[in-house]
Amino acid sequence: MPHRLMPQPSYAQLESAFTRLYWYQHLSALGDWDQAVMMPPAGNEARAAAMAELDVLIHNTLTDPAMGDRIAAAEQEDLDPARAASLREMRRQWQLATVLPARLVQERSLAATRCEHAWRDQRRDNDWQGFAVNLRTVIDLAREEARLRADATGLPPYDAMMDRSEPGASAARIERAFAEVKQWLPELVRKAMDKQAGEKTIAARGPFPVASQRALGAELMELLGFDFRGGRLDASDHPFCGGVAQDVRITTRYQEDDFLQSMMGIIHETGHARYEQNLPRDRVHLPVGQARSTAIHESQSLSFEMQLARSPAFLSLIAPMIRKHLGAQEAFEPDNLARMNTRVRPGFIRVEADELTYPMHVILRFEIERALIEGAIQVDDVPSLWDEKMQTYLGVDTRGNYRNGCMQDIHWSISLIGYFPSYTLGAMYAAQYFAAIRSQHGDLDARIAAADLSPVFDWLGANIWSQGSRWTTAELVKRATGQELNAMHFRFHLERRYL
Amino acid sequence: MPHRLMPQPSYAQLESAFTRLYWYQHLSALGDWDQAVMMPPAGNEARAAAMAELDVLIHNTLTDPAMGDRIAAAEQEDLDPARAASLREMRRQWQLATVLPARLVQERSLAATRCEHAWRDQRRDNDWQGFAVNLRTVIDLAREEARLRADATGLPPYDAMMDRSEPGASAARIERAFAEVKQWLPELVRKAMDKQAGEKTIAARGPFPVASQRALGAELMELLGFDFRGGRLDASDHPFCGGVAQDVRITTRYQEDDFLQSMMGIIHETGHARYEQNLPRDRVHLPVGQARSTAIHESQSLSFEMQLARSPAFLSLIAPMIRKHLGAQEAFEPDNLARMNTRVRPGFIRVEADELTYPMHVILRFEIERALIEGAIQVDDVPSLWDEKMQTYLGVDTRGNYRNGCMQDIHWSISLIGYFPSYTLGAMYAAQYFAAIRSQHGDLDARIAAADLSPVFDWLGANIWSQGSRWTTAELVKRATGQELNAMHFRFHLERRYL
Numbered sequence: 001m002p003h004r005l006m007p008q009p010s011y012a013q014l015e016s017a018f019t020r021l022y023w024y025q026h027l028s029a030l031g032d033w034d035q036a037v038m039m040p041p042a043g044n045e046a047r048a049a050a051m052a053e054l055d056v057l058i059h060n061t062l063t064d065p066a067m068g069d070r071i072a073a074a075e076q077e078d079l080d081p082a083r084a085a086s087l088r089e090m091r092r093q094w095q096l097a098t099v100l101p102a103r104l105v106q107e108r109s110l111a112a113t114r115c116e117h118a119w120r121d122q123r124r125d126n127d128w129q130g131f132a133v134n135l136r137t138v139i140d141l142a143r144e145e146a147r148l149r150a151d152a153t154g155l156p157p158y159d160a161m162m163d164r165s166e167p168g169a170s171a172a173r174i175e176r177a178f179a180e181v182k183q184w185l186p187e188l189v190r191k192a193m194d195k196q197a198g199e200k201t202i203a204a205r206g207p208f209p210v211a212s213q214r215a216l217g218a219e220l221m222e223l224l225g226f227d228f229r230g231g232r233l234d235a236s237d238h239p240f241c242g243g244v245a246q247d248v249r250i251t252t253r254y255q256e257d258d259f260l261q262s263m264m265g266i267i268h269e270t271g272h273a274r275y276e277q278n279l280p281r282d283r284v285h286l287p288v289g290q291a292r293s294t295a296i297h298e299s300q301s302l303s304f305e306m307q308l309a310r311s312p313a314f315l316s317l318i319a320p321m322i323r324k325h326l327g328a329q330e331a332f333e334p335d336n337l338a339r340m341n342t343r344v345r346p347g348f349i350r351v352e353a354d355e356l357t358y359p360m361h362v363i364l365r366f367e368i369e370r371a372l373i374e375g376a377i378q379v380d381d382v383p384s385l386w387d388e389k390m391q392t393y394l395g396v397d398t399r400g401n402y403r404n405g406c407m408q409d410i411h412w413s414i415s416l417i418g419y420f421p422s423y424t425l426g427a428m429y430a431a432q433y434f435a436a437i438r439s440q441h442g443d444l445d446a447r448i449a450a451a452d453l454s455p456v457f458d459w460l461g462a463n464i465w466s467q468g469s470r471w472t473t474a475e476l477v478k479r480a481t482g483q484e485l486n487a488m489h490f491r492f493h494l495e496r497r498y499l
Numbered sequence: 500m501p502h503r504l505m506p507q508p509s510y511a512q513l514e515s516a517f518t519r520l521y522w523y524q525h526l527s528a529l530g531d532w533d534q535a536v537m538m539p540p541a542g543n544e545a546r547a548a549a550m551a552e553l554d555v556l557i558h559n560t561l562t563d564p565a566m567g568d569r570i571a572a573a574e575q576e577d578l579d580p581a582r583a584a585s586l587r588e589m590r591r592q593w594q595l596a597t598v599l600p601a602r603l604v605q606e607r608s609l610a611a612t613r614c615e616h617a618w619r620d621q622r623r624d625n626d627w628q629g630f631a632v633n634l635r636t637v638i639d640l641a642r643e644e645a646r647l648r649a650d651a652t653g654l655p656p657y658d659a660m661m662d663r664s665e666p667g668a669s670a671a672r673i674e675r676a677f678a679e680v681k682q683w684l685p686e687l688v689r690k691a692m693d694k695q696a697g698e699k700t701i702a703a704r705g706p707f708p709v710a711s712q713r714a715l716g717a718e719l720m721e722l723l724g725f726d727f728r729g730g731r732l733d734a735s736d737h738p739f740c741g742g743v744a745q746d747v748r749i750t751t752r753y754q755e756d757d758f759l760q761s762m763m764g765i766i767h768e769t770g771h772a773r774y775e776q777n778l779p780r781d782r783v784h785l786p787v788g789q790a791r792s793t794a795i796h797e798s799q800s801l802s803f804e805m806q807l808a809r810s811p812a813f814l815s816l817i818a819p820m821i822r823k824h825l826g827a828q829e830a831f832e833p834d835n836l837a838r839m840n841t842r843v844r845p846g847f848i849r850v851e852a853d854e855l856t857y858p859m860h861v862i863l864r865f866e867i868e869r870a871l872i873e874g875a876i877q878v879d880d881v882p883s884l885w886d887e888k889m890q891t892y893l894g895v896d897t898r899g900n901y902r903n904g905c906m907q908d909i910h911w912s913i914s915l916i917g918y919f920p921s922y923t924l925g926a927m928y929a930a931q932y933f934a935a936i937r938s939q940h941g942d943l944d945a946r947i948a949a950a951d952l953s954p955v956f957d958w959l960g961a962n963i964w965s966q967g968s969r970w971t972t973a974e975l976v977k978r979a980t981g982q983e984l985n986a987m988h989f990r991f992h993l994e995r996r997y998l
Contacts, residue, residue: 050529
């Protein structure tokens with residue numbers, strides 16, 4: 001049966017409603033960016049009120065009683081596969097918004113605000129007992145949310161929480177993938193450290209003026225294909241990629257004694273940015289034209305930062321740019337740059353972790369937060385579990401050090417549960433993409449070193465960026481690489497780089 | 500009869516609705532500022548769509564059918580005088596928004612977009628005939644709008660157009676005030692030019708680096724009481740004061756060969772900014788707590804720029820700051836700075852005009868646009884009238900020079916009719932305020948020279964800023980200065996400065 005070319009009435013009405021939502025979300029993205037980058041401190045209260053009003057508007061638009069009826073009606077219409085996929089994503093956003101009662105949304109928001117606010121001081125003061133009081137409320141509400149989401153979706157509770165940012169993710173599958181990683185990664189960390197113990201790495205000598213770091217960053221963004229006609233680079237306390245697809249705004253933070261932090265941060269955010277800048281522009285106003293998931297987004301930033309930028313080929317390509325902006329010094333020789341960017345050092349802090357130890361930080365959090373949501377453990381069990389796992393996975397002693405242990409991340413305090421796995425899933429996907437790219441381009445490293453990055457951009461553009469949310473995550477990855485998530489590619493990548 | 504302390508049901512509902520509108524307007528102000536200051540070019544289309552969606556939302560919120568009923572019901576409630584004034588301003592905003600049919604709003608918007616867009620090239624090409632075609636449509640629609648607004652308000656048509664930004668303004672009263680000015684100002688211009696012909700003014704030698712101009716501007720803003728905790732200074736093509744009361748953002752433009760443009764521009768915008776920053780914060784979310792009118796806003800910027808900053812006392816105060824940021828040179832001696840800032844030179848262009856000739860540019864436009872709206876003249880009559888008035892008022896020959904004549908301003912092309920008088924009304928109000936301040940502070944100039952600007956700030960704060968829209972413009976000015984608008988103060992100010 002041939003598919004009709006014109007959209008059907010209910011589906012067409014949904015496109016109008018979601019387009020309106022998209023423009024509201026544009027204003028929300030602008031407000032967020034400005035708040036982090038431009039807004040003076042005394043503007044905060046009024047901005048928060050305006051953004052809250054906008055949140056209400058977005059929520060009301062999405063949960064309008066007519067919306068559910070229209071979705072149900074559209075599902076009876078004869079839609080072509082592209083529109084059917086579009087409708088699937090609309091239903092998903094509608095369901096995410098409607099499943100929670102307003103009372104729970106409000107309680108969660110209050111509990112998160114209170115917990116996060118107090119956490120800032122409690123972390124500084126290493127005050128686990130104080131933090132635990134608030135965290136218990138957050139976790140109780142998260143369990144309630146997980147049950148409601150599980151009932152609505154038929155997913156297990158933790159999967160239902162992951163589903164908010166990682167649709168289709170299965171804790172059981174992630175557990176299997178992470179179980180594999182746990183088998184080989186600790187040993188690989190030890191071997192890499194042994195190998196590096198005999199290497200001499202020359203430290204770069206600062207200070208590196210902010211203006212020079214910024215100029216280097218901007219040149220790297222150009223090299224990486226960032227379109228400055230539709231985007232900006234600014235500074236903020238916490239680096240992020242924000243704005244909208246037509247106007248993508250990345251930020252970094254500068255330290256005058258450490259150029260690598262801003263340089264690698266900019267490259268990382270540029271990966272996010274190119275995904276946004278190259279989403280299918282004719283559908284980006286609809287959920288189906290938007291980024292697939294958090295892990296797929298992270299797979300773009302990690303393709304840029306880990307797969308590409310920490311490779312010897314890329315570092316040899318950019319060594320002259322580094323010297324141009326920061327002056328010539330021995331530390332900027334390509335081999336030394338490669339050593340600087342692959343140094344392995346187990347430590348307390350996830351966001352400061354190297355490529356090799358990072359997954360263990362994520363696996364630990366995944367195991368703890370999943371057990372919390374499933375009720376297998378309680379908040380009071382967290383510190384001892386944390387200590388035990390840090391010792392087992394990374395050989396690090398965190399006993400009594402809550403500040404740099406289980407209190408280091410903001411995520412749990414704001415009820416961002418089910419989010420951590422995305423970081424390592426992203427790293428695994430990125431490794432899988434590059435395996436596919438290398439299988440097509442045996443000369444990939446030579447081409448990268450010769451400033452020809454088109455094999456990477458063309459592959460990501462065709463297989464990921466242009467696809468938006470046309471496919472489920474599993475389909476997307478399978479269409480792109482010929483197989484579903486396969487942690488072996490990650491292992492091969494790490495062994496190739498670190499052994 | 501005692502007034503009840505609690506707001507009445509309908510009035511209270513109106514406060515909620517207008518508070519919601521205020522937060523929407525916050526987002527609109529942020530979008531406008533970002534568009535002018537930060538947005539990369541390729542972001543324009545999406546931003547325009549998001550802003551249009553927001554405009555629709557604001558319009559729909561304001562013209563919700565229930566709003567008119569609620570206003571009528573609230574007018575039957577027993578409100579204290581402050582709430583009655585608040586209700587008066589709500590009715591005013593509601594009426595401004597509801598009086599035009601959607602068809603006319605759309606036609607006006609399309610005609611303005613077309614006319615303004617073509618005007619950019621037509622002005623460059625001196626193409627009056629081409630411009631006139633589009634302008635006729637704009638004027639036809641403006642006449643229709645004026646008739647509808649006149650019917651709704653009982654005002655004469657041109658007054659009804661002015662009422663949009665200048666509530667309560669009467670063309671008849673303005674005509675009388677301007678008739679006075681026309682009697683003495685041309686002669687004063689001649690005398691001032693004769694006097695200045697014998698004076699030697701030393702030109703400042705650039706270049707003046709942008710960073711130095713900016714630092715000077717920021718220091719002047721501090722001196723003038725701008726609160727950087729709730730505001731910013733940035734650069735844009737067209738200087739403006741934007742943002743919201745809690746986060747006021749002014750801009751300027753820099754030319755390396757002319758520091759006065761950015762310096763006086765910053766001082767001017769700081770006048771607008773202090774009005775916004777000092778509106779009654781507990782009512783700023785309601786129309787009654789917002790700025791009174793365009794002329795009153797302009798009276799703040801001109802109090803800062805003309806009354807204060809071009810005075811010898813102020814220039815002697817800031818001469819050391821100028822030298823500190825731009826280096827020492829003879830041109831920066833206080834007497835020379837005063838001569839630079841009061842030089843009189845009749846010219847073609849309104850926005851480049853000096854303090855003394857500026858009103859004649861405004862009077863000419865007022866006379867022509869009023870006659871256009873009233874139908875006394877047609878679009879084709881504009882150039883010859885322009886030529887005749889420029890010759891009579893300023894002795895300037897504009898024949899055939901449409902580009903720098905009747906095509907120089909953007910206002911008419913975008914249907915901004917009834918707006919020009921505000922500029923000179925603002926200058927007159929500012930002179931009247933300073934006459935009042937001087938009557939309380941005989942030592943005003945000495946205090947200004949000694950960096951004590953409190954007489955000015957205290958007076959403006961108590962009489963204008965903190966009053967918002969509590970009173971009609973006429974009441975506001977009478978309460979502040981003891982009399983309604985009196986152009987004699989403007990005359991005395993100019994004679995004192997220029998003779």
